[in-house]
Amino acid sequence: METELSKQLGIEHAVFGFTPFPAVAAAISRAGGLGVLGAVRYTAPDALERDLEWMQQHTGGKPYGLDVVMPAKKVEGVTEADVEAMIPPGHRRFVRETLAKYGVPELPEGEASGWRVTGWMEQVARSQLDVAFDYPIRLLANALGSPPPDVVERARGRGVLTAALAGSAKHARRHAEAGIDVVVAQGCEAGGHTGEIATMVLTPEVVDAVDPLPVLAAGGIGSGAQIAAGLALGAQGVWLGSIWLTTTEADLHSRALTRKLLAAGSGDTVRSRALTGKPARQLRTAWTDAWDDPGGPGALPMPLQGLLVAEALSRIQKYETGPLLGTPVGQIVGRMTSERSVREVFDDLTRGFERAVDRINRIAGRS
């Protein structure tokens, strides 16, 4: 599965695997794809450094990438306390009441919430970059808008390709103007932040919009047939995130969540603002229902919502509160029905791709 882009990156298969887990990212790279480590969880640069060091030792010399969250809009001199002060008391009460309704215990004294809003702030992303550029990353992706011009410049100077996610042709053109090397066209069926346009429609639109830049198809891809479909649509590769969540190398910190993912069908996700304030596809839970309920206070805009719910999400995850327990995941969750190693998943993808190519050739009368 070879395209201009995969050749440029020196990978065997044009399969890009996004994951927050170093062990998964490294296994994807070893299997012949490009493992892309999501950095949003790292608020301390030394934690990122430790994990990149680990990646370096476990990718067998294969290329890998990093995904940061660097918001397009610069927020100068704003502290977390400033942002905290913007949250209405009624919303805090709603969080308390919802947690109480489901009997979610408090965190033990001294235990901080895992996820902090700071991971979304530019200064944090920049300190992550200072660390990352010390490692031979081959791709730097930005999950939210285009990275600033100096970052694009810095990456280019080091031979690192830059990528950015787009949910519409308009966003994709903006990335192209910002000098991005690769656009990830992320359809509405994808996990995490998405627009409303499906991969089937979005991919060729983005390909046309940024031609000759390479495009990766993302959203709804978790099998070899879906990879073939994404590539048929004009993509130079595919970007998969959800499918790795139930691999044996993934570390969700919750068996209950893994079981929930394995049991969920394609209709069990929802595009909700409950998590970050921007629409993101995730498991539909009593928690997302509460925030999406027209009778409730509704989610706050980014970054307020993320800050508001950070501690609550840590508690829900720690105590595995069944009805509230969720995670960002795409509609292909319906295909994730057993725990397998990254290698098994990857081999299944490449074999399925070959079968889909056989099939399409038979239909086209070429075999």
Add this chain to the structure above:
Amino acid sequence: METELSKQLGIEHAVFGFTPFPAVAAAISRAGGLGVLGAVRYTAPDALERDLEWMQQHTGGKPYGLDVVMPAKKVEGVTEADVEAMIPPGHRRFVRETLAKYGVPELPEGEASGWRVTGWMEQVARSQLDVAFDYPIRLLANALGSPPPDVVERARGRGVLTAALAGSAKHARRHAEAGIDVVVAQGCEAGGHTGEIATMVLTPEVVDAVDPLPVLAAGGIGSGAQIAAGLALGAQGVWLGSIWLTTTEADLHSRALTRKLLAAGSGDTVRSRALTGKPARQLRTAWTDAWDDPGGPGALPMPLQGLLVAEALSRIQKYETGPLLGTPVGQIVGRMTSERSVREVFDDLTRGFERAVDRINRIAGRS
């Protein structure tokens, strides 16, 4: 573009074109696909008979099909007046006020609304079938649920394949149990009634769910690359509806609507209950916004909503009231940027398919 199903139907290309316009359906069949005429507009059997007679004379002996709307739930002895009586006065007032706000004139005295709820009622669909079975239709599709067992039986006796639309694997399995021959997996990006699962995810799920029954991929398909993607996903053909709306053979009765379709982007549709009471993708307009507004009365359930808005839609269309003017259409509306003949569109589809196959073979290292 040949599959088991296309061979069984005796068509050159596994492209199924759904359209309410006989001239479009006939042109699709002549071009080598299967034109499927939508019958919901025909409330009088003689109008359907006249158009099928016309089809018979203009398809050049090529096969064609018919699409009826036969609700799964039987409503015995209910008249249109009974249904009318169930509509709350507040909803009637909202219709009047919304039309007044945009200055939509009344219909001239004696001019009836074109669309009636009766087209959705079983007795009408059955009288349509009595007519249709006199013609050599090759496929009988049902747009809403599985057709009743006796209809499936009757079709089988005459060598007519039956098809039904499904928005989930569960619906698809129900169709298979009802003895349907072909399942149309319709993704959320499609025009008209849709579920929430995208074509990329839905197609392989439905293929697996009803194996070995043939599946058509529908939703988001308006180019040869999208056809290749649909077939790579395991479908035995593709079902296209929206793309024909701006062909020169289509008769939308409104130049303003044609212009609106040609100008719309993929982000200009919405899945709304405004039209029929069930979620259907359509152009987003001030009319859909009014019904989707949480501050408004909201749409009534099917069939009440269709009956409630029938006259209003006739008025909006007749007087081409720009902000309110809409039609069911899928996200591929963004690709419909010029009026072309059905033949031009069809040739573009088959050429694009061949290019996509070339492309996928290059990526797979087979050329």
